[in-house]
Amino acid sequence: MKFLKVGRVAIITRGRYAGKKCELGEGLKTNSETEVLTEELQVVIIQPQDNGNKSHPYPHALVAGIERYPSQITRRMSKAKQTKRSKVKPFIKVINYNHLMPTRYTLELEGLKSVITAETFKEVSQREEAKKTIKKTLEERYTSGKNRWFFTPLRF
Incomplete structure (x- = not known):
């Protein structure tokens, strides 16, 4: 699909990460089973695959998102506590x-x-190395103050 491009933020509507924010990526050739969970996530597309492939004969995308969002921080907290509460738990998935x-x-x-x-x-x-890289990138973006909306859970 023309509008599902690299970097597009999407919301997952089904499965374990339903409702989470994610980023869409570029085409991928694998998929994994999803479990039912009602929390909302946003994801970012990393690799879109419009035509599918042999292992996954349907249109799909490799996405990266945040499984556990950073906690709220106040000025009164120590620097150590602020860094601990700024941690992000990422996930990568084919959807x-x-x-x-x-x-x-x-x-x-x-x-x-x-x-x-x-x-x-x-x-x-x-897979673990990729998650560590994504975690580092997302935490840098969070601490620099860019795209704050992406690091908050969806409320509806």
């Missing part, structure tokens, strides 16, 4: 286009295309 609701927002995450590829999902160690 069918039918389970994504795109938004008008985009999020620029430089360098994630090269980190997350189809081979990332084949081994657990590669």
